[in-house]
Amino acid sequence: EPSEPPGLAPLSPGALPQAPDLLYADGLRAYAAGAWARAVALLREALRSQAALGRTRRDCGASCAAEPGAALPAQLLGAPEPPGSWETLLLRATLRRADCLTRCAARKLGPGGAARLRVGSALRNAFRRREPYNYLQRAYYQAAYDTGLELLGRQEAGLALPRLEEALQASLAQMESCRAGCEGPEEQQGAEEEEAGSSPGLYEAIAGHWIRVLQCRQRCVADTATRPGRSFPVPDFLPSQLRRLYEAHAQVGNLSQAVENVLSVLLFYPEDEAAKSALTQYQAELGEPRPGLGPREDIQRFILRSLGEKRQLYYAMEHLGTSFEDPDSWTPVSFIPEALREKLREDQETRPWDHEPPQLKSLTYWKDVLLLEGVTLTHDATQLNGSERAVLDGLLTPAECGVLLQLAKDAAGAGARSGYRGRRSPHTPHEHFEGLTVLKAAQLARAGTVGSQGAKLLLEVSERVRTLTQAYFSPERPLHLSFTHLVCRSAIEGEQEQRMDLSHPVHADNCILEPDTGECWREPPAYTYRDYSGLLYLNDDFQGGDLFFTQPNALTVTAQVRPRCGRLVAFSSGGENPHGVWAVTRGRRCALALWHTWAPEHKEQEWTEAKELLKEPEEEEEEDEEEEGGEMPSRDPSPEPPSRKFQRVQDKAGKPPRVREEL
Ligand SMILES: O=C(O)CCC(=O)C(=O)O
Ligand SMILES: [Fe+3]
DSSP states (O other), rough: OOOOOOOOOOOOOTTTOOOHHHHHHHHHHHHHHTTTHHHHHHHHHHHHHHHHHHHHHHHHHHHHHSOOGOOOOOOHHOOOOOOOHHHHHHHHHHHHHHHHHHHHHHHHOOTTTTHHHHOHHHHHHHHHHHHHHHHHHHHHHHHHHHHHHHOOOOOOOOHHHHHHHHHHHHHHHHHHHHHHHTTOOOOOOHHHHHHTTOOHHHHHHHHHHHHHHHHHHHHHHHHHOOOOOSSSSEEEHHHHHHHHHHHHHHHTHHHHHHEEEHHHHHHHOOOOOHHHHHHHHHHHHOOOOOTOOOHHHHHHHHHHHHHHHHHHHHHHHHOOOOOOOOOSSSSOGGGSSSSHHHHHHHHTTTTTTTTTSSOOOOOOHHHHHHSSSSOOEEEOOOTTSSSSSEEOSSSOOHHHHHHHHHHHHHHHHHHHHHHHOOOOOSSSSTTEEEEEEEEHHHHHTTTSSOOHHHHHHHHHHHHHHHHHHHHOOTTTOEEEEEEEEEEEEEEEEOTTOOOSOOOOEEEEESSEETTTTTTTEOOOSSOTTTEEEEEEEOOEEEEEEOOOEEEHHHHHHHEEEOEEEEEEEEEEEEOOOEOOOOOEEEEEEEEEEEEESSOOOGGHHHHHHHHHHHHOOOTTTTOGGGGOOOOSSOOSSOOOOSOOOBBBBTTTTOOOOOSSSOO
């Protein structure tokens, strides 16, 4: 029978909260009794109380650590020291520290405050799993970092910098609270060992506890780098933030800050080629040497402290047989005892975030390892009823979609001005179809017809898609882009009534589909070298136009995807993935279509040419774009094999098929 929770006196700010374990227990009882509102209030209050205790521990820890050793009270200092007795000094200092912590807790929490700090470990774990304060702090880091990245993406390095710096500060602060938590009470370990009748002696016990504190502190990096709801840390958390910082500082001309940040990266990775050459460049630009210029102090402190801990942990590992999973890939090899290196190297090979992940892992796994900030796996093959299919979101910011849409529009406008009228789609008479290749985009940018920002983004984004597609589907074997095409399809007004055809008939991308037998012939004129297809959508303000997958009969729809800005649909290009596009009945639908190949000889030459064109705008200025005739697109607008198009979805059923899976 659940006892009634104690009355909840409304807490004035600053008032001492009740002990979190009592509140938590009461909250759980209220929950069990179905008193929801009360349970919520109690649990919230328990969290608030727990956080207050955490703050107390951290503040007391900091102020007691700052107490000078000379402040050892007379009673402890009185006895004459035998030479070299560091034990007595250490143990006295330890007594003193414990005393300081107890008094500090009592000052802050009232008499018996120290006991309050000793929350049971089961409860602590319960709180840790639900730790909303950590989550808030991470969310804060996340918001600042994401805003920073978005601003960087829009070339707003000046605005991005304060955000990026804020994110770094928030990460370091989060790391500090995490570390402070490590000095809390011991986990159950002690009790268990006692029961087993093997309590350690004084020094073993102290060493054991100390090692667990160090292990816990080292885990804080991974803890801080793990986003709420995920189970793996962001790899190389601090170094990657510092990389963004030095690049952004350099962009806005803050050379000395760029140097400080790049030197900080080099503290982690002294051999980092990119950082080394950036440093050389910044130093050259700075001119005379600046003697005071060194790595950031916060990072220097962080690294020194961390290395000190690692040294002890590796020592204990070698000599005391304790375990230590180094969370960092930057630890210098010289820190790792010879005897342990071989074993660690093996372990490292199985560390998920350091290596390209094996194929087709679970959804949760992918949520953790997706390489790009802000990208999430929305649907995997299972959810899409296929074998190699995926929907990923967050590849583009709304601003980036805007830039690419503008590029498509400007390019189409340029085509129209030079006599090109929007041509009818090769797939349907009811839609216009415009396509832009990367090379054409670069040429138009060179000619000043379109902004070069859009053309550059087109290249950058296609590489982004390639990286992800490779990581997801082909981590062992490099994929190359074989063709990149920015395609817009628009409904022709007044021609949409009773429309029964598709915007893009059902097909497979690398073989000729034969719906009657369900076979797919991988032979010319199909683009047989295409191995993976990607469609990166730019907008959703149109009617119709969803992408759908069918069974090999080209008839039964197995999955359907609604386009939207930043959404990538990626799939293997073979007969296992027949797909088509529903009619676009209003508005304009734009997407970046990309095909990847394993065959290096089919690597898109135009991509490299476009890159070159956009690199040196001052060279070859005489090139006359108008001579080209302005006809666009410069290539066959239909990237499909010129094969039979199957309109079976309508032909057989007479009306569009029913959709099994609405996404
Ligand atoms: O735009 C789409 O969603 C699909 C286009 C397509 O399948 C293709 O171009 O091969
Ligand atoms: Fe296709």
